[in-house]
Amino acid sequence: MINIKQFTIVVPDTFPPKMRLDKAISQLLSSYSRTCLKEWILNFRVTVNGIILNRPNIRISCGDKIVINVVNYTDDFDSPQDIPLTVVYEDNDILVIDKQANLVVHPGAGNKNGTLLNALLYKNRNFAYIPRSGIVHRLDKDTTGLMIIAKNIISYNILIEFMKCKKIIRKYEAVVCGRVVSGGTIDKSIKRHSNRRTIMTTDVTGKKAITHYRIIKKFSYCTHLKIKLETGRTHQIRVHMLDINHPLIGDHVYNNKYKYLKGVPFKILKIVKEFPRQALHASQLCLKHPITGVWMTWNSCVPSDIKCLLNQLHQNDNG
Numbered sequence: 001m002i003n004i005k006q007f008t009i010v011v012p013d014t015f016p017p018k019m020r021l022d023k024a025i026s027q028l029l030s031s032y033s034r035t036c037l038k039e040w041i042l043n044f045r046v047t048v049n050g051i052i053l054n055r056p057n058i059r060i061s062c063g064d065k066i067v068i069n070v071v072n073y074t075d076d077f078d079s080p081q082d083i084p085l086t087v088v089y090e091d092n093d094i095l096v097i098d099k100q101a102n103l104v105v106h107p108g109a110g111n112k113n114g115t116l117l118n119a120l121l122y123k124n125r126n127f128a129y130i131p132r133s134g135i136v137h138r139l140d141k142d143t144t145g146l147m148i149i150a151k152n153i154i155s156y157n158i159l160i161e162f163m164k165c166k167k168i169i170r171k172y173e174a175v176v177c178g179r180v181v182s183g184g185t186i187d188k189s190i191k192r193h194s195n196r197r198t199i200m201t202t203d204v205t206g207k208k209a210i211t212h213y214r215i216i217k218k219f220s221y222c223t224h225l226k227i228k229l230e231t232g233r234t235h236q237i238r239v240h241m242l243d244i245n246h247p248l249i250g251d252h253v254y255n256n257k258y259k260y261l262k263g264v265p266f267k268i269l270k271i272v273k274e275f276p277r278q279a280l281h282a283s284q285l286c287l288k289h290p291i292t293g294v295w296m297t298w299n300s301c302v303p304s305d306i307k308c309l310l311n312q313l314h315q316n317d318n319g
Contacts, residue, residue: 007068007129009153015062021048022056025066029131030157045069083119088146088298093155093291095120095134096148098300101277105138105147120149130156137163137170137232142250145172145282146300150290158290163232169286172227172237173216173302175279175309176246177260177272180223183214186240190233199253200235202243209233211240219313221264222249222272226283237280249309250275271312279306 009028025037041056047067089096104115120127127133134150136159150156162168191206193199210230217224238254247255249272286297
């Protein structure tokens with residue numbers, strides 16, 4: 001299927017005068033490679049103030065309107081779908097949602113439909129004109145909680161830069177196996193597993209990853225933690241907690257054999273084994289608004305399934 005996606009951008013006042021077209025577009029659409037953007041220009045896909053320009057070195061000015069028509073060959077990855085979303089906050093520039101479990105963020109080979117991206121396109125077709133439909137960061141399919149989404153290209157670029165510069169604070173709550181002695185910091189690089197390409201592992205040759213954690217409540221055989229991310233690697237919390245021998249309850253990828261719960265009473269083991277997903281929730285999001293600069297904070301209580309898990313652990317606790 002051929003899908004034509006159109007990006008419309010007004011060059012912001014913060015850009016220097018007489019900037020090269022390719023350089024300006026690369027800053028405005030930072031998620032695409034310079035090679036890709038140059039190809040669009042050379043193939044007559046770019047107009048400036050209604051005039052087709054096919055030379056990357058043409059100079060543009062603040063206030064110029066750039067329109068880019070991109071041809072995608074898709075398998076209906078970008079189809080709008082009526083998937084309910086819990087909206088925590090929304091204005092003209094950003095959207096904050098409280099993501100439910102069992103929701104993939106981006107379409108892929110194994111999940112062509114039923115994703116957050118499909119839901120965003122149903123909510124507002126304008127998300128089709130923003131890179132990645134405005135999605136700035138990810139949560140795993142079965143991780144719940146707060147996500148921020150850009151509603152225009154300017155907000156998108158600023159939020160992406162905030163992520164790179166660690167200006168977005170993300171805090172989580174998790175329930176892990178074992179009794180954690182005290183809070184701490186895990187500073188171990190992460191990379192894709194050399195044999196199992198769908199999972200990650202700690203490795204000195206990987207990308208830097210830092211996770212801070214503190215104790216909310218200790219149970220006899222499990223611990224409720226508050227976790228703060230300093231970096232945002234794929235599966236970072238899940239991999240780091242496994243590395244210190246306290247994997248997440250319900251993590252059927254990184255804690256699939258329950259070897260960290262040896263000697264646990266049958267009642268507790270049953271509670272842990274029956275929990276259907278990783279017990280991880282993005283509970284707080286803090287950042288400066290990308291346009292107004294106002295500092296904003298959103299909080300989300302753990303969902304009912306994690307509340308139930310914590311209640312069960314408390315009721316069956318003997319320590």
